[in-house]
Amino acid sequence: MKAQDLAMALPESIRTSLSSNNPTWEHWGCCIACHKLLGYKEYAILGRTRKFRIHCDCEIEHDKQQRVIQERKARTLEVQKIFNRLNLIPDSLTNAGFKNFQQREGSEKIYEIAKGFYRNFENEKFGYVFFGTPGNGKSHLARAVQRSLDADGWPTLFLDWPKLSELARRSIKDERINLSAIVRAAIDVDLLVLDDIGTGWLTDFEFKNVAFPIINGRQNKKTLYTANLSPERLEAWFASDKDGKALDEDGRCIDRIIGDCKFVHNKATSMRRERARIID
Numbered sequence: 001m002k003a004q005d006l007a008m009a010l011p012e013s014i015r016t017s018l019s020s021n022n023p024t025w026e027h028w029g030c031c032i033a034c035h036k037l038l039g040y041k042e043y044a045i046l047g048r049t050r051k052f053r054i055h056c057d058c059e060i061e062h063d064k065q066q067r068v069i070q071e072r073k074a075r076t077l078e079v080q081k082i083f084n085r086l087n088l089i090p091d092s093l094t095n096a097g098f099k100n101f102q103q104r105e106g107s108e109k110i111y112e113i114a115k116g117f118y119r120n121f122e123n124e125k126f127g128y129v130f131f132g133t134p135g136n137g138k139s140h141l142a143r144a145v146q147r148s149l150d151a152d153g154w155p156t157l158f159l160d161w162p163k164l165s166e167l168a169r170r171s172i173k174d175e176r177i178n179l180s181a182i183v184r185a186a187i188d189v190d191l192l193v194l195d196d197i198g199t200g201w202l203t204d205f206e207f208k209n210v211a212f213p214i215i216n217g218r219q220n221k222k223t224l225y226t227a228n229l230s231p232e233r234l235e236a237w238f239a240s241d242k243d244g245k246a247l248d249e250d251g252r253c254i255d256r257i258i259g260d261c262k263f264v265h266n267k268a269t270s271m272r273r274e275r276a277r278i279i280d
């Protein structure tokens with residue numbers, strides 16, 4: 001009887017008992033998934049006989065997946081090392097998730113897109129720019145995507161633009177802030193959320209050292225941007241500083257964002273405004 005047939009004759013629950021790591025047996029069983037005969041093969045190398053394990057495709061695939069998981073873990077640890085002491089997430093978004101998202105009229109579409117993006121993350125080709133009025137749940141959903149992917153073991157980062165630009169300004173005088181390490185991590189992660197891009201005025205320093213390197217470095221990677229500005233106003237935000245001095249006249253930032261992302265206009269009303277109406 002061949003080992004495969006023997007394995008198939010056994011109840012599935014005990015087929016694994018054929019697995020043994022004993023190199024003295026030429027064959028010691030077969031894979032319970034693909035039924036390939038497993039064992040050892042002898043090769044003569046430089047006059048010495050060596051035994052090599054025969055692997056089936058499932059084992060190879062399993063090992064490959066394990067290596068991917070290990071590699072993601074290592075990169076996540078690297079990112080955590082840099083960001084441990086830096087708080088770049090607004091307090092209101094710390095625990096934002098899909099479950100505690102408050103649906104409201106107009107928010108159904110963006111909610112479905114965010115959830116679908118998370119579920120299908122590995123196969124998604126584009127990132128997104130969620131734009132619309134402040135306080136309508138864009139950042140909450142972007143944070144929900146990032147937290148969910150983080151829980152699944154993906155290297156991710158959530159960076160609030162106002163906090164990031166403040167950190168960039170501080171880094172000029174405070175040499176403990178390693179801005180280039182922050183930028184490198186933001187480029188390296190599998191998902192970056194750049195929240196509230198287009199807030200305040202962009203400075204020459206921030207453009208050259210933060211905005212452009214990150215956006216340029218993330219070409220062909222998945223990024224979620226949230227913005228209160230329309231695509232046209234976002235382009236203008238990149239184009240010049242508050243004194244009208246040119247920063248990104250050629251629209252390199254917005255071109256790269258357009259190339260890598262789909263824009264979603266979140267038409268949901270602002271939660272803050274809704275609350276305000278009730279108070280009225």
Ligand SMILES: [Zn+2]
Nearest residue numbers: 031034056058
């Ligand atoms: Zn197999």
